[in-house]
Amino acid sequence: MIILKAFKDAALMKHILYGELPQSINVLGGLLHMVQNNMFQLKLCVDSWPTFTTAICYRQNQDLLSGSGLGEISGKYSIFSKNQDTLRSLLADDKFVKWRNGLEFEASSYHGQIIHEIASLKGFHIKEYGGYHSYIHYSPEKSNLLEKASSLPTTTLNESHAELVVKQLPYGGRKKNANLVTAYVKHLPNWCVVDEKGHPVSWLLTDEFNGIRMAYTQPKHRGKCHQQILVATLMRQRISEGLPVFCHIHKDNLPSIKLMLGAGLTLALAAAVQAGGFPATCRLAAANTATSS
Numbered sequence: 001m002i003i004l005k006a007f008k009d010a011a012l013m014k015h016i017l018y019g020e021l022p023q024s025i026n027v028l029g030g031l032l033h034m035v036q037n038n039m040f041q042l043k044l045c046v047d048s049w050p051t052f053t054t055a056i057c058y059r060q061n062q063d064l065l066s067g068s069g070l071g072e073i074s075g076k077y078s079i080f081s082k083n084q085d086t087l088r089s090l091l092a093d094d095k096f097v098k099w100r101n102g103l104e105f106e107a108s109s110y111h112g113q114i115i116h117e118i119a120s121l122k123g124f125h126i127k128e129y130g131g132y133h134s135y136i137h138y139s140p141e142k143s144n145l146l147e148k149a150s151s152l153p154t155t156t157l158n159e160s161h162a163e164l165v166v167k168q169l170p171y172g173g174r175k176k177n178a179n180l181v182t183a184y185v186k187h188l189p190n191w192c193v194v195d196e197k198g199h200p201v202s203w204l205l206t207d208e209f210n211g212i213r214m215a216y217t218q219p220k221h222r223g224k225c226h227q228q229i230l231v232a233t234l235m236r237q238r239i240s241e242g243l244p245v246f247c248h249i250h251k252d253n254l255p256s257i258k259l260m261l262g263a264g265l266t267l268a269l270a271a272a273v274q275a276g277g278f279p280a281t282c283r284l285a286a287a288n289t290a291t292s293s
Contacts, residue, residue: 030057
């Protein structure tokens with residue numbers, strides 16, 4: 001296990017990961033966050049260097065909201081691997097993975113079984129959220145971005161809006177999600193459209209792996225191009241900062257799929273299969289077997 005720290009290593013890793021798209025997009029996004037400001041204190045681990053077969057970008061449990069009284073956010077491990085043996089070895093290393101309730105993984109669905117296997121050995125049960133596919137814009141700087149102005153003001157969310165965002169998330173864990181969303185709003189780019197009273201009616205966030213997350217529009221404000229405007233605004237920001245444009249969307253979320261395809265993003269499925277990869281993304285959360293039964 002090697003933790004990459006040197007700037008020259010980060011530059012080489014960036015080059016390698018760009019060559020492994022789309023399978024490497026999460027780890028690449030995390031690496032770029034580390035280079036930019038690393039507000040989420042990410043680290044990057046590989047099985048060997050300068051050649052490697054497994055790279056994991058991760059955050060461990062931490063309090064990013066000091067003084068807020070909200071507590072810590074759970075650890076998360078985002079995985080890119082071309083070798084299941086080296087992946088298994090890293091996940092089984094207690095010095096690397098601190099197994100505890102709420103620990104999260106984001107990986108190709110192909111690697112889900114290994115995560116289940118190691119979790120079971122450590123006394124944990126894994127809940128899996130599958131059905132997600134990656135959408136990537138490979139050349140955002142060439143986009144013909146929407147120039148239409150919103151009929152309502154465009155601004156950014158603040159920490160008081162976190163609970164509003166959490167209420168629209170597709171599954172539970174309210175307190176944990178509130179901590180994480182508040183951290184996202186406080187530290188990372190986001191955009192929203194507000195009504196005449198200044199209340200958010202449409203928004204999208206980004207995460208520490210530089211993915212677009214949690215896009216939502218209140219029902220009575222739909223059909224007014226709010227999300228298209230927000231995506232175009234965020235893409236301009238991404239382009240100016242040299243950051244990738246990507247997201248993971250559930251296969252049943254047809255409005256979001258249509259939105260991202262319209263913005264020029266491409267379903268990563270075809271490219272990954274052609275390269276021999278496994279593009280479907282799954283999100284997994286650990287719970288101690290003593291408390292999950």
